[in-house]
Amino acid sequence: MAHDERRLQVLRAIVQDYVSTNDPVGSKALAARHDLGVSSATIRNDMAVLEEEGYITQPHTSAGRVPTDKGYRFFVDKLSQVKPLSIAERRAIERFLDGALDLDDVLGRTVRLLAQLTRNVAVIQYPTLARSAVRHLEVVQLAGNRLLVVLITDTGRVEQRSVEVPPVTDVPPGTDPVADLRALLNSAFVGAKLVEASVTAVELLETAPPHLRGLVAAVSATLVETLVEPGEDRLLVGGTANLTRGGALDFPGSLRPLLEALEEQVVVLRLMGEVAPSHVLVSIGEENEHEGLTGASLVSVGYGSVGGTGDLALGGLGIVGPTRMDYAGNMAAVRAVARYVGQLLAES
Amino acid sequence: MAHDERRLQVLRAIVQDYVSTNDPVGSKALAARHDLGVSSATIRNDMAVLEEEGYITQPHTSAGRVPTDKGYRFFVDKLSQVKPLSIAERRAIERFLDGALDLDDVLGRTVRLLAQLTRNVAVIQYPTLARSAVRHLEVVQLAGNRLLVVLITDTGRVEQRSVEVPPVTDVPPGTDPVADLRALLNSAFVGAKLVEASVTAVELLETAPPHLRGLVAAVSATLVETLVEPGEDRLLVGGTANLTRGGALDFPGSLRPLLEALEEQVVVLRLMGEVAPSHVLVSIGEENEHEGLTGASLVSVGYGSVGGTGDLALGGLGIVGPTRMDYAGNMAAVRAVARYVGQLLAES
DNA sequence: GCTGGCACTCGCACGTCGTGAGTGCCAACA
DNA sequence: TGTTGGCACTCACGACGTGCGAGTGCCAGC
Numbered sequence: 064m065a066h067d068e069r070r071l072q073v074l075r076a077i078v079q080d081y082v083s084t085n086d087p088v089g090s091k092a093l094a095a096r097h098d099l100g101v102s103s104a105t106i107r108n109d110m111a112v113l114e115e116e117g118y119i120t121q122p123h124t125s126a127g128r129v130p131t132d133k134g135y136r137f138f139v140d141k142l143s144q145v146k147p148l149s150i151a152e153r154r155a156i157e158r159f160l161d162g163a164l165d166l167d168d169v170l171g172r173t174v175r176l177l178a179q180l181t182r183n184v185a186v187i188q189y190p191t192l193a194r195s196a197v198r199h200l201e202v203v204q205l206a207g208n209r210l211l212v213v214l215i216t217d218t219g220r221v222e223q224r225s226v227e228v229p230p231v232t233d234v235p236p237g238t239d240p241v242a243d244l245r246a247l248l249n250s251a252f253v254g255a256k257l258v259e260a261s262v263t264a265v266e267l268l269e270t271a272p273p274h275l276r277g278l279v280a281a282v283s284a285t286l287v288e289t290l291v292e293p294g295e296d297r298l299l300v301g302g303t304a305n306l307t308r309g310g311a312l313d314f315p316g317s318l319r320p321l322l323e324a325l326e327e328q329v330v331v332l333r334l335m336g337e338v339a340p341s342h343v344l345v346s347i348g349e350e351n352e353h354e355g356l357t358g359a360s361l362v363s364v365g366y367g368s369v370g371g372t373g374d375l376a377l378g379g380l381g382i383v384g385p386t387r388m389d390y391a392g393n394m395a396a397v398r399a400v401a402r403y404v405g406q407l408l409a410e411s
Numbered sequence: 412m413a414h415d416e417r418r419l420q421v422l423r424a425i426v427q428d429y430v431s432t433n434d435p436v437g438s439k440a441l442a443a444r445h446d447l448g449v450s451s452a453t454i455r456n457d458m459a460v461l462e463e464e465g466y467i468t469q470p471h472t473s474a475g476r477v478p479t480d481k482g483y484r485f486f487v488d489k490l491s492q493v494k495p496l497s498i499a500e501r502r503a504i505e506r507f508l509d510g511a512l513d514l515d516d517v518l519g520r521t522v523r524l525l526a527q528l529t530r531n532v533a534v535i536q537y538p539t540l541a542r543s544a545v546r547h548l549e550v551v552q553l554a555g556n557r558l559l560v561v562l563i564t565d566t567g568r569v570e571q572r573s574v575e576v577p578p579v580t581d582v583p584p585g586t587d588p589v590a591d592l593r594a595l596l597n598s599a600f601v602g603a604k605l606v607e608a609s610v611t612a613v614e615l616l617e618t619a620p621p622h623l624r625g626l627v628a629a630v631s632a633t634l635v636e637t638l639v640e641p642g643e644d645r646l647l648v649g650g651t652a653n654l655t656r657g658g659a660l661d662f663p664g665s666l667r668p669l670l671e672a673l674e675e676q677v678v679v680l681r682l683m684g685e686v687a688p689s690h691v692l693v694s695i696g697e698e699n700e701h702e703g704l705t706g707a708s709l710v711s712v713g714y715g716s717v718g719g720t721g722d723l724a725l726g727g728l729g730i731v732g733p734t735r736m737d738y739a740g741n742m743a744a745v746r747a748v749a750r751y752v753g754q755l756l757a758e759s
Numbered sequence: 760g761c762t763g764g765c766a767c768t769c770g771c772a773c774g775t776c777g778t779g780a781g782t783g784c785c786a787a788c789a
Numbered sequence: 790t791g792t793t794g795g796c797a798c799t800c801a802c803g804a805c806g807t808g809c810g811a812g813t814g815c816c817a818g819c
Contacts, residue, residue: 089812102762107813125768125812164573203547203563206758213561213569215551221561223569225512303651304670311659322652410554437781450793455782473781473799 070109072099074118075142077110078130082387085312087127132348132386135360139345139390146391148399152180156403163407166190166219170299173380173404178302180396183384186331186363189297190218190377190408192289194369197252197260202245202282210241212282214289216257218367218377218408226285229277244278247271252286261287296378298328305384313385314358324355325383331361335379338365340405343394348386360386362393366401367408377408418457420447422466423490425458426478430735433660435475480696483708483734487693491739496747500528504751511755514538514567518647521728521752526650528744531732534679534711537645538566538725538756540637542717545600545608550593550630558589560630562637564605566715566725566756574633577625592626595619600634609635644726646676653732661733668703673731678704683727686713688753691742696734708734710741714749715756725756 076097080088090110094103110128113119118134121127130138148156159176163169170187177185195216203211208230213223231240251267252260264283271279303325306318314321324330330353338344346361361383365376381397424445428436438458442451458476461467466482469475478486496504507524511517518535525533543564551559556578561571579588599615600608612631619627651673654666662669672678678701686692694709709731713724729745 087812091812103812104762104764105760108761111814121813123770125810126770127812164575165571167571199549199551201547201549201561201563205567211563211567213549213563215549215559215561215571219553219559219571219573221569221571223513223515223563223567225567227512301674304667304674307665307667307670310665317655317658319652319655322655326649326652435781439781451781452793452795453791456792459783469782471799471801473779474801475781 069099069101070113071142072097073106073109074113074130074134075138077113077119077128078134078138078142081129082389085309085387087122087129089127092127130387132350135347135386135390136350139347139394143391143394146395148395152396153399155180156400160403160407166221166408169404169407171301173400174299174301177380177382177396177400178305180400181382181384181389181393182302182308183305183382183388183393184303184325185301185380185382186325186335187299187366187380188332188335188378189299190216190220190367191296192216192220192222193258194256194375194377195220196254196256200245200248200252202241202248204241210278210282212285214286222289224285224289226281228281231274231278233274235274240275240278243272244275244282247275247279248282296328296332298332300325300328309385313387320355321359321383324353330356331383334361335363335381338363338376338379338381339374340365340368340376340401341374343398344381345390345394356383358386359383360388360390362388362390362397364397364401367405377405380404417447417449418461419490420445421454421457422461422478422482423486425461425467425476426482426486426490429477430737433657433735435470435477437475440475478735480698480734483695483738484698487695487738487742491742494739494743496743500744501747503528504748508751508755514569514756517752517755519649521748522647522649525728525730525744525748526653528748529730529732529737529741530650530656531653531730531736531741532651532673533649533728533730534673534683535647535714535728536680536683536726537647538564538568538715539644540564540568540570541606542604542723542725543568544602544604548593548596548600550589550596552589558626558630560633562634570637572633572637574629576629579622579626581622583622588623588626591620592623592630595623595627596630605634644676644680646680648673648676657733661735662706669707669731672701672703679709679731682709683711683729686711686724686727686729687722688713688716688724688749689722691746692729693738693742704731706734707731708736708738710736710738710745712745712749715753725753728752 076093077088080093080096090103090106093106099106110119114128117131118137119128120131122129156176160169160172163172170189174185174187195218197214198217199215201213205211205225208228210226210228211223212226213221215221234240251263255263264287268276268279268283306321311317334346334351343362343364348360349357351357351361361381363379363381365379367377369375369377380401382393424441425436428441428444438451438454441454447454458467462476465479466485467476468479470477504524508520511520518537522533522535543566545562546565547563549561553559553573556576558574558576559571560574561569563569582588599611603611612635616624616627616631651670654669682694682699691710691712696708697705699705699709709729711727711729713727715725717723717725728749730741
């Protein structure tokens with residue numbers, strides 16, 4: 064029907080106008096700013112229907128209309144057109160990210176870049192341990208019966224854990240248990256995916272020389288814990304200052320809960336969940352379960368790719384902002400940055 | 412003079428009342444809440460003098476008085492009495508920090524603890540590299556001619572750097588340059604303070620076998636850069652949600668500049684500068700040079716101690732909050748936490 | 760099914776005004 | 790000389806009233 068078609072255009076126009084002006088948009092203004100070919104009266108009728116269907120709402124009688132979460136959702140799914148990045152933006156991405164050396168550096172630059180590009184809070188997850196492989200393991204003796212185990216993954220991530228180990232007995236003369244342990248661990252784990260580590264650990268324990276078994280058991284246990292627990296994934300957050308853009312308008316319930324949610328990284332990590340590099344995930348307002356985020360939207364996507372299918376990501380990155388955001392632009396920015404980061408990491 | 416004495420008590424009372432109520436305090440309320448033994452009229456006279464001297468000011472005619480930065484400064488220097496922590500607070504510190512294993516864990520817990528205890532933003536600096544000694548160096552071959560160098564310090568801090576190295580020529584048969592490099596670096600650097608590293612590096616370069624000199628030079632250069640540059644010090648920030656406590660009252664110019672300053676860690680790091688474990692440093696409002704912090708105060712102190720004199724700290728920790736804060740309480744909390752963290756780190 | 764017209768609603772900005780906390784000054788007192 | 794009660798004055802703030810105007814819903818006509 065021609066009706067439906069136009070109604071959707073009205074919805075699109077409302078979203079666009081509201082996002083750019085931050086004022087509830089009325090039928091008259093809409094007719095003036097977009098040539099929809101109909102009068103404001105007709106638009107009013109359409110708006111009434113849209114409101115009845117729950118896509119828009121009015122803050123108070125005789126104010127303009129504002130999109131609801133459902134309205135944004137529809138806009139994102141059906142109405143928004145891919146918005147190619149400007150050349151300046153593409154350039155900014157390259158200029159910003161080229162020259163990064165370490166993983167830390169790459170992620171740090173990325174988060175700043177995304178925050179600047181989208182003028183929102185940017186988040187990036189460290190490459191998830193579960194999908195990484197072991198490049199090297201280092202064991203250093205600490206005071207007492209504690210060992211420091213340093214894990215270096217093929218993505219360049221470095222994690223350390225302090226491990227309490229049982230005392231070693233029956234050491235064959237002329238050998239160094241720590242050095243032996245190091246050699247043993249490396250020969251067993253290097254090159255293995257971390258998901259397989261628990262299996263490897265069991266095998267290793269059986270074949271290890273008796274006097275090292277205590278050490279191997281303790282260290283393996285820590286390694287396995289470290290990666291089974293998804294809470295161990297780390298998140299980098301940047302651009303929180305952007306939350307204050309637009310005064311207190313954007314986040315009515317004050318931004319305290321939002322800041323809390325961002326500090327409790329788990330919340331955001333769970334939301335980003337299983338993002339794939341191929342598909343930008345948008346989570347709008349009330350769709351977010353955590354209460355601190357119910358007034359915000361998250362746009363995220365996976366970066367890097369693991370395995371042949373390319374549908375597993377090394378980690379996720381994205382932005383957090385008011386529901387009233389430029390979804391099309393932000394989706395494009397997030398996707399472009401993720402792609403570039405993926406390339407960068409693949410090179411090293 | 413008895414005069415002066417009483418005037419100072421008036422100033423103290425004003426600071427205390429204002430901090431707890433967040434309302435400009437008038438002569439009458441002051442006379443009612445504190446028994447200063449004089450009437451409100453007399454207090455008015457004292458207030459006039461205090462205002463003339465710049466310790467207090469009135470937001471507008473016929474409102475109460477509010478302390479100026481100078482007033483807070485005087486209060487902190489001369490008037491505040493040490494406020495011992497409650498038993499509950501001491502307990503909280505122990506409960507919160509005991510059971511931490513890694514350095515990361517200790518610092519993470521500390522920052523959360525401080526934020527919770529003082530209800531402000533907490534910051535903690537990683538143990539500064541310059542004052543740490545090398546416990547171990549690890550070298551891992553990356554793709555191409557890149558090496559990953561991992562530095563483990565005696566404070567448990569782990570830092571990695573990716574180093575571009577020149578191709579190695581004239582490798583004697585049967586030797587592994589990377590393994591040789593690792594052995595060489597460890598025998599030279601382990602146990603050495605990082606401040607002396609540049610000297611050590613020069614010596615090492617002279618004695619190294621010719622075919623390894625390129626590698627040694629590149630890696631040493633990176634190591635030296637890493638620690639000479641104080642900007643490499645890292646900062647952990649927590650409790651930013653506390654900035655929103657008290658609505659927009661506390662930070663009139665909105666908290667955007669403050670959030671920016673906190674993200675630009677350098678700013679805070681420079682402010683904490685050379686904190687000693689023995690002395691709590693308070694930096695109030697306009698005393699802070701960085702413009703984002705001119706509406707805030709920083710209370711910081713060093714933790715851990717290096718060398719016999721005990722006046723060099725491993726790093727600093729502290730809190731950032733509105734100038735209108737409970738200085739006495741916060742100074743006590745910061746000092747107590749720092750002392751405890753110092754103990755924790757000394758044990759390991 | 761679209762349009763212009765019209766009556767109606769109601770949040771917001773603005774001006775007025777009373778209130779009260781707080782001040783400065785002064786004369787009297789110790 | 791320092792303290793006190795008294796008094797006139799100031800002025801931010803909140804309550805109240807009001808006009809404006811954007812926006813709406815509805816209806817008759819095309």
